[in-house]
Amino acid sequence: MFLLLSMCLLGLLAPRGDAQDRAALWRGNDRSGRCQYTFTVASPAEASCPHAGGPEVEGIKTRLTLLEALVSKLTGEEAGASSADAGGRLREALNRAVGERNLLQGEKERLQREMGSLQRRLEEMLRETERLRSRPCPLQTPAVPDGGLMRPAGGSNPMSHLMARPNRLGDGSNLRDSVWQQGFQEVKAEVTEVPAPEQYTGCGVLVSVSEPVTHRKADSIAGKYGIWMQDSEAAAPYGSSMVWRIDTVGSDVRQLFGYEDMEQLSKGYPTKVVLLPEPLEGTGAVLYRGSLYYQRRRSRTLIRFDLASESVAARRDLPHAGFHGQFPYAWGGYTDIDLAVDERGLWAIYSTSKAKGAVVLSQLDPHDLRVTKSWETNIRKNGVANAFLVCGRLYTVASYGAANTTINYMYDTESSRGRPLAVPFKNKYGYNSMIDYNPAQKKLFAWDNFHMVSYDLRLGRPPAEA
Template identity: 65%
Template sequence: MFFLLSFCLCGLLLQGEAQDKASLWRGNDRSGRCQYTFTVPSPVESSCPQTGGPEMDGLKARLSLLEVLVSQLSGGDSRLPGVQQGAGARVQSDLQEALNRAVGEKNLLQSEKERLERELKGLQLRMEEMRRETERLRNKPCPQQTPVVPPIFCRIFTVSCIFSLPRVFLCSDSAWQHGSPGFQELKAAVTEVPAPEGNDDNTGCGELLSVAEPVTHRKADNIAGKYGIWMQDPEAVSPYGPNMLWRIDTIGSEIRQMFGYEDLEQLSKGFPSKVLLLPELLESTGATLYKGSLYYQRRNSRTLIRYDLASESIAARRELPHAGFRGQFPYSWGGYTDIDLSVDEKGLWAVYSTNKAKGAIVISQLNPESLEVKKSWETNIRKNSVANSFIICGKLYTLASYASHETIINYMYDTETSQGKAVAIPFRNKYGYNSMIDYSLAQRKLFAWDNFHIVSYDIRLGRQQAN
């Protein structure tokens, strides 16, 4: 410090003429240390050739760069010196593209959120309905009933035997009490009527005693034949003979084709002799043949159609009053099987349900010419609780399962007595997905369509006699 002051004083003495213009300044440098600055005007030069210094130039450069960056971010057109003219445009384009992507993703997420919220509301409504149904069932417990079924005495091949049907426990629900249940106990003496063999004419009518093992006639060629119908007209009309068999594949949204075969052998080989194109789309597997006409349900409606095979035209159409359709009251396997048509010794039948019946099976006998309902019966078994049904001699039989290989025919309703009862007749679903079962009056057998396979079952009927 002393040396610095001495130096400054010497400078003042040497430059006496400028003594009154010298100045001393003190301040901190960049590192924070105290620094003294002594300023003396030049006695020769009136001004310096350059103004400012390195620090000022650096500060100006930084300010220019900052101004350019601010201008680019705000969408201006300023450009940094030495930078290519397209760089700013690329930066702006990238920013805009990123913004557009972010907005698009936001919109997609919002749409997905709204869809999930709608599904959640639907599931909540279904859960609430199931909860109410559970509460209703809990409030109506099954009465403690243990009905005892007396033994049935029979004689088969001259060998006397005695056996008892299994006990059946049924829950009585007041909502399903349509008259006397008629299946609390079974009291019948049954004598055997042998099943028909070959072309023997057997016109006997009685209760179903047993169903034989299935016989396979053909497997479908493609996925369209997973479900289907095969039929034979019990009263065939020219130009088609009594041995003519018909097949309809029912997979797909355009079910129109009907294939005809001269006999069972041609059906097994897959060689149709006739192909008809139905004028109206067919729904599900509930069609049947009778007196030269195909009877079926028109797609997505409760309308029944009578299609004349000879003229290849619609002979009659009529709505089945109040019948459910399009999955409202199907069998348990689904397939829009709301209306099931069949033919037996007593004529043309429709099996379905209505809102009034609350899902219970309704049986109606139809006029085969006009399709008018002649008479109806309400049963006390839910339609969606059984896999399928068929009618023999005016008696409705229901199948317990469509998928179990070993199942039973579990219920019978007699339209003559308006009474129903539980039964337990063994039945085999050989291929594990039975989507169609119907009684063939022409052959007095059961026809079925089991998971791509066309099969038939021999049956045994018995005559019911008074006690």
Template identity: 60%
Template sequence: MLRMWLQVSLLCLSCLTLPGQSQGQDRASLRRSNDHSGLCHYTFTVASPEESSCPGTSMKPEMDGVSSRLTMLEALVSRLITGVDGGPRTGTNGEDGVQEAYSQVTRERKQLEQDKERLNGQVQELQRRLAELSQEAESLRQRPCQQTDSSGVTQRDSRPASDPALNGNGAYQEMKAEVKELPASHLIPEGNHNFTGCGELQSVGDPVLHRKADGITGKYGVWLQDPEPQGPQYTNKTVWRIDTVGKDVRQLFAYEDMDQLSQGFPMKVLVLPEPVESTGAAMYRGSLYYQRKRSRTLIRYDLTSESLASRRDLPHAGFHGQHPYSWGGYTDIDLAADERGLWAIYSTSKAKGAIVISQLDPESLEVRKSWETNIRKNTVANAFMVCGRLYTVASYTAANSTVNYSFDTATGAGRAVAVPFKNKYRYNSMVDYNHAQRKLFAWDNFHMVTYDVRLGRASDDRS
């Protein structure tokens, strides 16, 4: 638009040229400049072919008319530049901005349409999978149950899915109410009354969170339940907890049960006679067993009398960072309890960092027997004992780790295994087994969790 108006203006200027001045048109010029207020003015100049100078009093009337018309033209050009309504003209730049904005809106619209098509495809896929799962569930509901008779032959249950015995209603509920509990001894096969249910580790379940520690002192710690409590004061439901971050760790927190632990209010706080080193403590038969700080000394603290019951050095054991687990934390000596008794997991200079297992006397802490394995202690994240077998955890930070090694103290043989183990919170600093509950207790980056474990039947008679 501005270009068109300038062309019209130049045409007008050509019309304003006086007769007889056509010879001077070759020397005509159009000048643009700002005045004192910043407005742009256009000035058209034509040299006279006849006069060398302009006398002040002899200007012709025709020149006065030309000057007047030039002034009007300048005002017209000024209005064209600033806009009819007084606003600035955007010109070519404004048109380019509108075009760019339109292009951007077009691109965004195209992207939104693509996203819409993609989401529609995902919805259709989910609907298809839902339909398949519904059909599969209906097929399973209509399929008769399989039963095995006394001869071992598999039979199919011909009862319809509406049978109350399958749905848990009617007469089936009455039959369940008449079932009586049987003593555990009745379930043990004849001639095997010493069977303890021991076997090799088959699987470790997903971690179940019970509480998250509040302060920085709870990043590492120990939390346990006694599998074989002694006396009426504390039971197998009592939860024990030690936060092991600190220079002088002595506080032992007691909680009535898991619910009280989750609420965070202990029923009692005991002060231990010696400071605790790291996360290798164990709870067994009414006593807390732990390593004294900066030493190879083992402590047995009696919970009933709240006093030190016995202490003994673990011969040749490394301590305070000589042979820790891979995560560190001065985990040189790790105490554990299982179906077979009390154990110490550690290493010595003679073993050159390989894990040594010693079975301890629960009263005196004296070493009864020791085994040397062929796996280095600082290459595994943690270890625990189940049915007299040592198991090690490969990583303390990997979300999907494994129990990667097993050593059987009954045969003295070790082997590699691969049982999935999850570190949900990515910094597992303590793993202990509770044989009464068949659970692993762990402290994973402020989080106190448990894992259900499943054992296979023992392949040898370990009773």
């Protein structure tokens, strides 16, 4: 910096080369403490100045002004660049620290949930042990030959006279057979199974959800979150038994794996691998009528990918939909747009700025992805863990991590009304990132912390039919 300033001064004094050796430069603080640069140049021809001003003085003033502007610019740029670099490094370090803190916080919450679950199981085992210890052993009744009753120690049977009495019809046979017949009928009545309630096969309301059944665990960290599904209205060349899977961890999710059936899925050997033309975001993709419907990464664009031709058959923006972390489910994962299928077609579950984060439900044309009708609910999208549709009714799950949670809300598109529910639901592995309904099988497919699981549903008659 000082070298550059010296060169500027030499350039300023260049027209008067014979006076360069008599020029002097000073640097010091003025009365206010501000740094000033001062220099003097002796005139080679004038012993005294006859008057102030003149073109020469004006030229020197102009050069001094230019010099001051150059010095200010250089010092300002140097300080600004240094401040910008320091600020950038600080922001980068802060972002890394925040990210690491969030990861650690999530891991801490997961460990706390697991510890709580283990403690509850231990307490239950201790209570069961105490109960078994305090319960007396049952008395063993010795067998009596010939089907006779036990006799007292004295050898007489207080019921023997009843056994020998004739009945009212004059039958001289004893009553032993009738007594045992009556006992047999009572025992038979006790062990007769009560038939299970008949499964309602129509388009009903959700009554209960079964325990989860595990089909497979993902092989790598890319499968912590994912999607797995079967096409409820499969089209050639793939049948309804074909199972499809997508691991969704990563910034460039494009691979779609296909398996011939559930057994092949459990073995882990795909028979088909498809590379999607554009990356996928979230865990909201679905299969319907031979096409994969999904959200393109970092956009509100929906894509219909035809599996038979392995090409894009349609694309369209979902109007006003939030994306890439604006209105996700409670667990995150860029789940702003969740596509769903039920008995009534293809749906999109999302939110908009106008809805202020409330769940918006739209029915889509499966051919060209147009919105045919929309409903706005009064439940917050980021306040629920996931959602799915059954028979035109939207259901939401309260928690993605609690082992025992509930399906806590239902919205009916026919009446445009919602109401709270309390249907028990289990997250077996503690981090459920995807739940979709298969109307052909009346099952829920879910991805729970590396594990692909399914649930059987029981439906009941709608209130109007009950």
